[in-house]
Amino acid sequence: MQHARSADGTPIAFHRRGSGTPVIVIGGAFSTAADASAIADALSEAGFEAVTVDRRARGDSGDGPADARERAPFSPEREAEDVAAVIDAVGGSAVLLGHSSGALVALLAAAHGAPVTHLFLSEPPMRFGLDEPAADLPERLQSLVDAGRTREAVLTFQREGIELPEPMIEQIAASELMPHLESLAQSTVYDATIAAATSDPDERMLHLRVPTTVLLGAETFPLLERAAPMLVERMPSAELVRVPESRGHSVDPAATAAIVAARVR
Template sequence: MDTVRSKDGTLIAYERSGTGPALVLVHGTTADHTRWERILPMLEQTFTVYAVDRRGRGQSGDSAAYAIEREYEDIAAVVNSIPGPVNLLGHSYGALISLEAALRVTNLNRLVLYEPAIPAGLPMYPPGARAGIQALLDTGDREGALLAFYRDVVEVPEDQLAVLRKDPSWAARLGSAHTIPREFADEDYIFEPSRFMSLDAPTLLLEGEKSPRYLKAATEAVHAALPASRIVVMPGQQHIAMSTAPELFVRLVTGFLLGPAEPARVGKVGGQRG
């Protein structure tokens, strides 16, 4: 693991592997860099991959008080430390962080966001979800808290949850389950489309056909704001296609990152799928 120092002095760790254009991977809630192990061998054939441990998990440091803004700075620090153009891929909470980090870097090539967790007019969490998860953590039931998050918040069906529990990252998820409550901070995030009008890096927005409505609405909102984005819906998938359809996920990501450039569109209509 290599490290880079974030703006507030926190050391952020990442695992570097593979050869080719740079690709930074930013995981979502509960995970660490091992979240990508199922697809890493495929990505390494084409890219130099930088799989980040977000702050508070894995080998990355943390701060005494949590603020989501520090995570934007963390990912920007990683991207800015890499020579040349960098591709950035974020999932869920990590996609929100990546979107904001994209405004703070100067060497972004292309951006991939898989269902960024932003408020978009629909309730994001069931009433009492955060308190319920915290209560489970307070009793030491990390797995119960993790399962409650995936079942009640992300709405992952049982068959796909079974796949996730066999994923190499499950042990790391248990280890970082205590970070779940602080990541309800995305519910308070204010998405201002005008801030992203100049973010003209070609952007792929991935969406699961069976994902929760609030994540679909968030994806549409980001698409409407970005001048050079398009949405691709993954048939039969939900929020964890890296685990349930790894070949499909890698094919879409690789095809987009290595494909021809797509020009920014002026006056794009919100909801247009591009």
């Protein structure tokens, strides 16, 4: 494990395996670097240096500078700067592979000028102004976290931010996974904020000169089925690639690595 120092001083943890062109994997909600181990193995076997990242407030990464007395107000640009810091640490340019909210972070990083050679956006949860969550969701989540009500923050984000079915939320709440999710509660504030900022992407995001591949799996959420083609229609640099092996809003490692290899090489 290594750390990159983001623009605001936050330490961002990342892991490297393999050799070749760096491909930085940016996970979605509640994910850490450990959750990307399978796709990292597949990318490494395909001849890339796979770089998995603990996003801000997750895993071994910080949530603001270690010597800060209090956390500064969050803005989506902070995570774009985090990605830029990791890119700098692994050689100065990289391919980005972002999944779910991680795809939004990847797009933000490229739009803010990070040296990205190719974008792979896996099932980005964009709404394009349709059925948006309540505007005060990030604020309410932060209030819950600040009050120590991390369980409620997690469930509120799952219900309002991700819109999981209630039976699935109840199943997760009763599972052994719940304590781990609670440890990531602060990150729900950041994901909700980033989703709101990118849900209807601006011209800077849409008119990147970076080759972009939007990946869409099978049996995924209706929101994602709608969002992927809508993004490609609006983004001249983008292509839509269906990945039938990726099911249920997950990333199939082998199929995804093959798609990356075919385009980067």
